[in-house]
Amino acid sequence: MTVEPRDLAAHLVPEITEGRLARQWASLESKLPRPQTGPGWRSAALAVSALALAAGLWWMPASRPESGALVESSDTPVGVQLSDGSSVELAAQTRLRVLRDQPTGVEVELADGRASFDVTHVDDRSFTVLASTVAVHVIGTKFEVVRVARPEGTEVQVSVERGIVEVERTDRGDARRLTVGERWSVWIPAEPEAEETDTAQEDDVEADEIDGARPSLRAAQRRKGRAHAAHRPARAHAESSKADRIEEEDKDEVVRDMFARANVARRAGMMAEAAKAYADVIARFPNDDSRAAIAAFELGRIRMDALGDPRGAIQAFNRSLRVRSAASREDALARLAICHNTLRDNNACRKARQRYLTEYPGGVHASALAALCGAEPVEP
Amino acid sequence: MAQAKTSQLHALPGPTDTTLVLAARSGEKWAQEALFKRHARTVNGLAYRLLGRDEEVDDLVQEAFLAAFRSLDRLENPQAFSAWLCSILVRTAHKTLRRRAMLTRLGLRRSAPIDPDVVMSRNVPPDVRAELEAIYSLLDRMRPEVRVALILQRVEGLSVPEIAERMALSVSTVKRRLAVAERRLEQYLKQSGGVS
Numbered sequence: 035m036t037v038e039p040r041d042l043a044a045h046l047v048p049e050i051t052e053g054r055l056a057r058q059w060a061s062l063e064s065k066l067p068r069p070q071t072g073p074g075w076r077s078a079a080l081a082v083s084a085l086a087l088a089a090g091l092w093w094m095p096a097s098r099p100e101s102g103a104l105v106e107s108s109d110t111p112v113g114v115q116l117s118d119g120s121s122v123e124l125a126a127q128t129r130l131r132v133l134r135d136q137p138t139g140v141e142v143e144l145a146d147g148r149a150s151f152d153v154t155h156v157d158d159r160s161f162t163v164l165a166s167t168v169a170v171h172v173i174g175t176k177f178e179v180v181r182v183a184r185p186e187g188t189e190v191q192v193s194v195e196r197g198i199v200e201v202e203r204t205d206r207g208d209a210r211r212l213t214v215g216e217r218w219s220v221w222i223p224a225e226p227e228a229e230e231t232d233t234a235q236e237d238d239v240e241a242d243e244i245d246g247a248r249p250s251l252r253a254a255q256r257r258k259g260r261a262h263a264a265h266r267p268a269r270a271h272a273e274s275s276k277a278d279r280i281e282e283e284d285k286d287e288v289v290r291d292m293f294a295r296a297n298v299a300r301r302a303g304m305m306a307e308a309a310k311a312y313a314d315v316i317a318r319f320p321n322d323d324s325r326a327a328i329a330a331f332e333l334g335r336i337r338m339d340a341l342g343d344p345r346g347a348i349q350a351f352n353r354s355l356r357v358r359s360a361a362s363r364e365d366a367l368a369r370l371a372i373c374h375n376t377l378r379d380n381n382a383c384r385k386a387r388q389r390y391l392t393e394y395p396g397g398v399h400a401s402a403l404a405a406l407c408g409a410e411p412v413e414p
Numbered sequence: 415m416a417q418a419k420t421s422q423l424h425a426l427p428g429p430t431d432t433t434l435v436l437a438a439r440s441g442e443k444w445a446q447e448a449l450f451k452r453h454a455r456t457v458n459g460l461a462y463r464l465l466g467r468d469e470e471v472d473d474l475v476q477e478a479f480l481a482a483f484r485s486l487d488r489l490e491n492p493q494a495f496s497a498w499l500c501s502i503l504v505r506t507a508h509k510t511l512r513r514r515a516m517l518t519r520l521g522l523r524r525s526a527p528i529d530p531d532v533v534m535s536r537n538v539p540p541d542v543r544a545e546l547e548a549i550y551s552l553l554d555r556m557r558p559e560v561r562v563a564l565i566l567q568r569v570e571g572l573s574v575p576e577i578a579e580r581m582a583l584s585v586s587t588v589k590r591r592l593a594v595a596e597r598r599l600e601q602y603l604k605q606s607g608g609v610s
Contacts, residue, residue, distance in 0.1 A: 045546065046535065049468075059447060059454075
């Protein structure tokens with residue numbers, strides 16, 4: 035196979051007629067932004083105005099964006115005044131989308147860049163700023179949100195100048211409050227298969243766990259390499275090690291891909307598909323404790339919460355509990371007791387509860403578990 | 415006015431990409447059109463080879479040009495417009511392939527395998543045909559990032575640093591992707607009786 039690479043491209047050429055190019059251009063032209071007619075903020079403001087029609091909330095001299103409209107700044111910052119007296123300043127090269135603008139609530143999404151919000155308190159109206167999987171809930175305050183998107187992930191920063199905001203990780207369901215002078219930031223790794231704004235808790239956990247698992251895999255590979263070295267010439271050994279490394283990296287990628295598939299299915303509400311994907315991970319990597327434990331816990335959670343299958347969930351939680359160091363261990367033990375309770379198997383429930391209390395005497399689920407298993411007294 | 419300038423463009427070898435980019439940045443539609451006409455065939459070809467089929471080429475080309483025109487202000491070296499545009503197309507194609515793969519896995523999209531005979535031009539020499547058949551028969555079984563790296567190297571003839579730049583990845587990551595791709599290609603050729 036001595037063909038030069040350039041020769042290959044020459045044999046793979048689509049049929050490009052002038053008509054096809056003309057159609058492509060016509061379609062493209064209709065989507066291009068209108069030319070800017072003035073310098074600086076004025077042209078930026080006009081761009082905003084063109085997008086801002088009839089929404090009832092935003093105005094930029096007498097213009098308002100529709101829900102879903104994108105407000106963009108060019109090289110200079112753009113100030114936007116809200117009808118209730120709140121204001122937003124978009125730094126240069128910033129994009130903000132208005133998702134909802136009803137009297138009961140305002141929701142905007144920072145697509146890219148930096149925006150400062152000065153929000154006036156209005157009774158019974160929520161004000162939320164989304165940036166990737168971070169939601170900032172506002173009562174009445176002045177704060178700044180920065181979203182920096184890179185191919186490998188997204189960084190979101192929130193800083194508060196006045197008042198209090200609540201920052202929520204929408205993928206995790208946890209939230210924290212930030213007060214005056216506080217700054218919070220998060221790095222959200224890009225997910226292999228999902229859209230930019232869609233990252234879930236398990237992805238972060240998964241990344242941690244997978245990273246944590248790598249040294250042991252590499253150690254195994256080194257051991258394998260050493261064993262083989264005793265029987266082979268050095269060159270053959272080097273080639274074999276390289277091949278092993280590639281196999282191992284390939285395996286890493288396969289498992290990440292499988293987790294991504296499961297996560298996307300779960301977020302799409304396709305729970306049976308998600309459960310199958312997690313089960314596939316366990317079946318395919320039964321000896322990879324870290325990954326199997328994560329997958330088994332997730333499988334148990336789906337069977338318990340979404341599929342109404344407590345027996346299947348018990349099986350999955352028991353599988354995840356084979357790994358003593360698993361991050362999900364405490365939750366898995368608690369859920370095990372709850373599943374037995376659902377099945378009205380009080381003996382098994384008590385055993386599982388006792389196991390939980392032995393390993394986590396002051397655990398966060400202790401009080402909830404006390405009311406289960408026929409509410410029999412719990413041993414201290 | 416715009417019409418007169420467009421006519422001039424057709425009659426003369428044309429202004430440099432730098433000139434066109436600067437004009438396009440200031441919102442001159444004729445300059446955007448000139449850039450499109452100048453680079454459309456290159457970009458269509460690259461999109462076709464990356465996707466392995468013709469159906470989604472138009473969408474991908476438009477998406478890439480749209481992204482390029484929208485972020486023209488970020489192009490530091492206007493004369494490098496072509497390479498920059500191709501980088502945007504490669505990354506957009508990668509996203510498209512990832513989305514497509516995910517939808518297929520979830521059963522939301524039915525994927526027909528690439529037919530190398532349909533992709534290739536007629537009268538392809540036998541040795542070229544064998545290599546292209548091997549590559550395009552394997553593509554649907556490869557992960558998108560491996561697939562894109564393989565096409566850029568074996569078909570487009572780019573070097574590893576060039577691929578890294580196009581895909582916005584490190585050189586070592588590209589090398590890993592290519593190692594995986596080459597290994598699979600070698601296995602395929604051995605199984606099918608081809609020559610590596």
